[in-house]
Amino acid sequence: MTKTVYDNRYFEGERSLFGECDATLTGTTFGPGESPLKHARNLTLDRVIFQWKYPLWYCRHVDARNMVFEEMSRSGVWYTDDITLTDSSIQAPKLFRRCKGVTLEDTHFSDAAETLWTCREVTMNRVQVNGDYFGKDSSGIKADHLDLVGNYAFDGASDVTISHSRLISKDAFWNCRNVTITDSFIDGEYLGWNTSNLTLENCTVESDQGLCYIDKLVMRKCRLIHTGLAFEYCSDIDAEIDSEVDSIKNPISGVIRVGGVGDLIMDPARIDPSRTDIHVRS
Template identity: 50%
Template sequence: MQERKKITQEFLTGERALFKSDGLDIYDTIFDDGESPLKESKNISLTGCFFRWKYPLWYCENITVSDCTWFDMGRAGVWYTNNISVCDSIVEAPKNFRRCDGLSLVNVTFPNAQETLWSCNNVEINNVTAKGDYFGMNTNNLKINKFSLVGNYSFDGCKNVEVHDSKLISKDAFWNTENVTVYDSFITGEYLGWNAKNLTLINCTIESIQGLCYIDNLVMKNCKLINTTLAFEYSSVDADICSKVDSIINPSGGTIRAKEIGELIIEKDKVDPEKTKIICEGK
C-alpha cells in the first residue's frame, strides 16, 4: 500500500500546484492564485483548507473534505469528480459540483448556490442550506434530509429523488422530474411540479399559485394546500388534502379529497368531468 504524505499549513499558488497527486492528507492549507491545483488527483483528504481560486478539484477520485471553505473565486470547484464527501464546510462560490458520481454533502452551507449540483448521480444531502437559482438540475438518484433552499427553478429534470424534512422556497421546483417523493416538508413557490411524472407528496405543506399542473401521476397523502389556486390543471391525481383548497381547475383524471374547495372549475371542452372524482368533506 502506498504511504500517504502529509501537507500542513502551506500556501500554494500557481496553476496545477498539486496536479495528479495520489495519497495526500492536507491540513490547514490555502490554495490561492492558480487554477486547478488538485486536478486529476485521487485518494486525497483535506481538513481545514481554503480554496481561493478556480477549479480546485476536477477529474478527481476518492476525496474527503472536512471543515473547508470555497471562497467566491473558488468557483466551478468540483466537476467530473467521483466518490467525494464534504462535511462541515462553506461553499461561497457558485457553479459547484457538476457531473459528479457518488457525492455526500453533510452540514454544508451554500450562500451562493447559483447553478450548483448539476448533472450529478448518486448524491446524499444531509443538513444543508443553500441560496441560489437552478440548484440540482438534471441530478439523478438523490437522497435529501433536512435541506433548506431559497432559490428558484430547483431540481429541474431530476430523476429518482427522495426528500425528507426539508424547506424549499422555490418557484418552478421539480419541473420535468420523474419519480420524486417528498416527505414531511414545506414547499412554497409558484408553478410547483409542472410536467413531472410520478410526483408523490406525503405529510407536506404546500403554497403555490397554479401549482401541481401538467403532472402524470400526482399522489398526495395528508397534505395541506395553503393559498394554492388553480391547482391540478391537466394532472392525473390521487390527492388526500387535509385542508381547504382555494381553487382547482381542469384535472385530467383521478380522485381529489379535500376538507373544502373554494372554487372548482371544470371546462367540459377541455377535460372529461367523468374522469375525476371530487370528494369535499365540507367545513
C-alpha cells in the same frame, strides 16, 4: 500505504499539486492559480481553503471537512467521483457538475447558482442552499433536512427523495421523474409542472398554479394553503388533502379528497369532468 502530508502550507500558481495521489492536507490554502488539485486521487482534506477556480476536477475518492470555497473558486468540483464534504462553507457558484457519488453534510452554500448539475448518487444531510437552478438534471438524490432558497430547483431531476426539508423555490421540480417528498414545507409558484410520478406525504404547500401538468400525482395528509388553480391538466391523481384549496382547475383524471374547494373549474370543452372524482369532506 504511506500518505504524503501537507500541513499549514500555502500554494499558488496553476496546477500546483496536479495529479496528487494518497495525500493528507490540513490547514492549507490554495491561492491564485487554476486547477490546483486536478486529477488528484485518494485525498483527505481538513481546513483547506480554495481561493481560485477549478480546484477539484477529474478527482477520485476525496474526503473533505471544514472546507472553505471562496467566491472565486467557482466551478470547483467537476467530473469528480466519490467525494464527501462535511462542515464546510461554499461561497462560489457552479460547484458539482457531472459528478458521481457526492455526499454533503452540515454544509452551507451561500451562492449555489447552477450548482449540482447532472450529478448522480447524491446524499445531502443538513445542507443549506441559497441560489437558483440547484440540482438540475441530477439523479439518485436523497436529502434530509435540506433548507433551500432559490428558484428553478431540481429541474429535470429523477429518482429524488427529500424529507424534513424546507424549500422556497419558484418552478421547482419541473420536468422530473420519480420524486417523493415527505414531512416538508414547499413555497413557490408553479410547483411540479411537466413531471411524472410525484408523491407528497405530510407536506404543507403554498403554490399559485402549483401541481399542474403532472402524470401520476399522489398526495397523502397534505395541506395546500393559499393555493389556487391547482391540478390543471393533471392525470392519474390520487390526492388526500387535509385543508381547503382556493381553487381547482381542469384536472384530467383521478381522485381528489379535500377539505373544501373555494372555486371548482371543470370546463367540458377542455377536459372530461366525469374522469375526476372530487370528494369534499363535510
